[in-house]
Amino acid sequence: MTTDHLIDAVALDRLLGSGAPVRLLDVRWTLPVPDGRPAYRAGHLPGAVYVDLDTELAAPPSHAGRHPLPAIEDLQAAARRWGLRTGDTVVVYDDNAGQSAARAWWLLRWAGVADVRLLDGGLAAWRAAGLAVSQDDPAPLPGDVTLSAGHLPTLDADGAVQAALLLDARAAERYRGESEPIDPRAGHIPGAVSAPTAANVTADGTFRPVAELAARFSALGARPGSPAGVYCGSGVTAAHQALALTVAGFDPVLYPGSWSAWSADPTRPVVLGPHPTAEEALR
Numbered sequence: 216m217t218t219d220h221l222i223d224a225v226a227l228d229r230l231l232g233s234g235a236p237v238r239l240l241d242v243r244w245t246l247p248v249p250d251g252r253p254a255y256r257a258g259h260l261p262g263a264v265y266v267d268l269d270t271e272l273a274a275p276p277s278h279a280g281r282h283p284l285p286a287i288e289d290l291q292a293a294a295r296r297w298g299l300r301t302g303d304t305v306v307v308y309d310d311n312a313g314q315s316a317a318r319a320w321w322l323l324r325w326a327g328v329a330d331v332r333l334l335d336g337g338l339a340a341w342r343a344a345g346l347a348v349s350q351d352d353p354a355p356l357p358g359d360v361t362l363s364a365g366h367l368p369t370l371d372a373d374g375a376v377q378a379a380l381l382l383d384a385r386a387a388e389r390y391r392g393e394s395e396p397i398d399p400r401a402g403h404i405p406g407a408v409s410a411p412t413a414a415n416v417t418a419d420g421t422f423r424p425v426a427e428l429a430a431r432f433s434a435l436g437a438r439p440g441s442p443a444g445v446y447c448g449s450g451v452t453a454a455h456q457a458l459a460l461t462v463a464g465f466d467p468v469l470y471p472g473s474w475s476a477w478s479a480d481p482t483r484p485v486v487l488g489p490h491p492t493a494e495e496a497l498r
Contacts (some may be wrong), residue, residue, distance in 0.1 A: 216422055218462055222321070223421075224344040227306060238299050238355075240264035240307045242272070244315040245439040246397070248449075251471070254310065257349035260334075260341060263308075264355060268451070272318050279395075281449035282318075284369075290326055291362040298355025299328070307333035307433075308341070312420035314412060314452050321469065323456035325369075327361035330455045333458060336421040343419075370444050370470040373478055375404055379443035380436045382410040384456040385447050385474065392487035398448060400478040402485035409489070410435050412452045415459040428463035437465045444454035446470040446477075 217226045231237055241263040243251025255265045266272065271293040273282035285293075299305065305328055308317040323331045324412050334340065342348065375381055383403050388394045390409040395401035403409070414431065416422055423431070437443045443465055445455035450471040457467035477483050 216335050216424070216462075218379075220458060220462055221335045221422060222306060223335050224340045224346060226374040227334055227341075228346055230304070231282075234432050236300065236303045238297060238303045238305050238358075240266045240297060240305060240316075240319055241309070242268060242307050242319045243265045243309045243311070244268040244451075245311055251315075256350060256352070258338075258350060259359070260308065260338070261347060261349040261351070262353055263349075264353060264393050265462070266293075266297065266307075266319060268318060270313055272322055276475075278476065278479065280472035282451055282471075282475075284322070284471050287326060287362055287364040290322065291360065293361060294323070294326075294360050295358040297338045297358065299358040299360040301360050303358075303360070304330045304332065306334055308337045310338045312416045313337060314455050315424070317455040318451045320464075321367065321457055326364060327366045328360070328362070328387055329475070336419060338421060354365070360382075368442070368468045370446075370468050372470070372472065372480070372483065375444055375446060375470040376406065377399055378406075379441060380437060380438075381407045381444040381446065381470075382456060382476075383407040383447070384410060384412045384445060384453045386411050387415070387489075389448070389474075392485075393488050395486040398475050398478045400477075400485050402487045403474070404446065404477055405484055407434055407446070407486075407487050410456065412447070412455045412459070415455060422459065422462060425463060432460055432463050432465055437463075439464055440466065442466045442468045444468050445471040447471050449475040
């Protein structure tokens with residue numbers, strides 16, 4: 216799929232061949248294996264720069280969550296290390312259906328980069344198209360991009376619980392409170408609706424067609440022109456939900472602290488069970 220926010224492998228190869236200023240960012244990260252450097256070194260898109268999600272796309276863990284938004288000056292310094300220049304098209308990718316690369320997509324747009332796209336299907340789609348990978352470690356010239364915070368809206372904890380619609384992007388068992396592998400308490404924010412990000416993509420890791428995404432989010436309560444709050448464990452996969460909502464024509468608003476911040480605050484109520492109703496038991 217190619218939209219203003221997604222680009223498929225063939226279209227990306229054509230764009231790179233056109234000579235347009237394009238910066239490729241490899242954002243491989245998962246919760247079990249946060250360091251994507253070994254995978255990057257084994258093979259990446261030619262010219263792509265590795266981006267460390269934990270240290271470059273987030274501030275250190277704190278009361279604000281496991282992946283708080285970085286200070287804008289730190290993000291700008293990182294972006295210049297990656298070689299970003301004013302006016303560049305930025306294409307981000309990973310090898311996990313966009314679940315980590317979407318953090319870079321959202322964060323750079325939040326910081327004012329106008330043209331940020333996610334490679335639909337990631338590295339697997341690039342390889343499936345018969346396109347070459349590289350083991351080189353490029354050293355880009357320092358960029359000159361200037362970033363500023365707040366170009367996309369965000370929610371704090373109070374705003375999240377007051378949102379007309381709040382989507383929980385985590386796996387359904389974490390939403391229900393049956394499993395919580397990392398955060399202080401199990402469950403979900405009162406009123407939140409379960410909407411796992413896995414349902415945004417097909418079996419090959421590419422995003423579902425726009426009509427299917429629109430139908431999915433409409434069924435969950437999203438309405439055009441009405442902001443939809445999104446959260447996950449620590450604000451990473453919630454960006455994937457924000458991307459899917461954007462592609463489908465809705466207006467997402469990210470709660471960056473997400474469940475890691477909410478569950479760490481003992482004054483915040485936690486809900487268990489499958490449905491966002493007032494009758495759910497609070498923990």
